[in-house]
Every structure is written in structure tokens, then in C-alpha cells.
Amino acid sequence: xxxxxxxxxxxxxxxxxxxxxxxxxxxxxxxxxxxxxxxxxxxxxxxxxxxxxxxxxxxxxxxxxxxxxxxxxxxxxxxxxxxxxxxxxxxxxxxxxxxxxxxxxxxxx
Numbered sequence: 001x002x003x004x005x006x007x008x009x010x011x012x013x014x015x016x017x018x019x020x021x022x023x024x025x026x027x028x029x030x031x032x033x034x035x036x037x038x039x040x041x042x043x044x045x046x047x048x049x050x051x052x053x054x055x056x057x058x059x060x061x062x063x064x065x066x067x068x069x070x071x072x073x074x075x076x077x078x079x080x081x082x083x084x085x086x087x088x089x090x091x092x093x094x095x096x097x098x099x100x101x102x103x104x105x106x107x108x109x
Contacts, residue, residue, distance in 0.1 A: 009098030
């Protein structure tokens with residue numbers, strides 16, 4: 001089953017450089033064959049929010065809502081069950097300073 005592991009963190013919080021740990025974690029799930037996809041995202045300031053109301057499109061710079069934690073990246077993994085997805089989420093370095101949301105991916109095929 002596929003799960004998306006959404007990585008949330010506070011972009012203004014000072015923190016340690018987690019890049020080497022992310023590289024190690026990514027290599028582990030590549031080697032195990034569980035990684036489907038994953039990427040870090042650009043800073044929240046680069047976001048554009050799009051809405052369509054009454055057939056009219058509007059777009060605004062920035063995120064949809066002001067929040068302390070923002071989406072910073074994701075992994076999509078293909079694992080046997082939710083327990084394994086949670087186990088992997090706990091290994092993501094950002095879990096120590098933010099949170100990881102685990103969401104099943106709907107199989108449309």
C-alpha cells in the first residue's frame with residue numbers, strides 16, 4: 001500500500017543541519033525498495049495559492065493559511081501496512097523538530 005509521508009516544520013526555528021541524515025534515510029528506503037518518490041519543497045514564500053469561485057480564478061502569493069508549521073517536503077512509500085509507514089515516518093529526521101503526517105494514497109487503478 002502506498003502512503004505519503006508529509007514533512008511539516010517551522011521554517012523560522014533555528015535547527016541543526018539535517019541534510020546528511022535525510023540523505024541517509026532516503027538511501028535506506030531506496031535500498032529497501034520502499035521509496036516511490038520524494039522531494040523537498042521550496043520555501044513557503046515561493047508558494048502560490050489558486051482558488052476558483054463562481055468560475056473565476058484568483059491566485060495569491062504565499063500559502064493558503066498562516067501557520068507555524070509548513071509543508072517542507074514529502075516521501076511516497078510503498079509498504080506492507082500502516083505500521084511500517086509509521087515506522088518509516090518516525091525515522092525521518094524532521095520528526096524530531098516538526099511532525100510527519102502519514103496519509104494513505106488512494107489507488108485509482
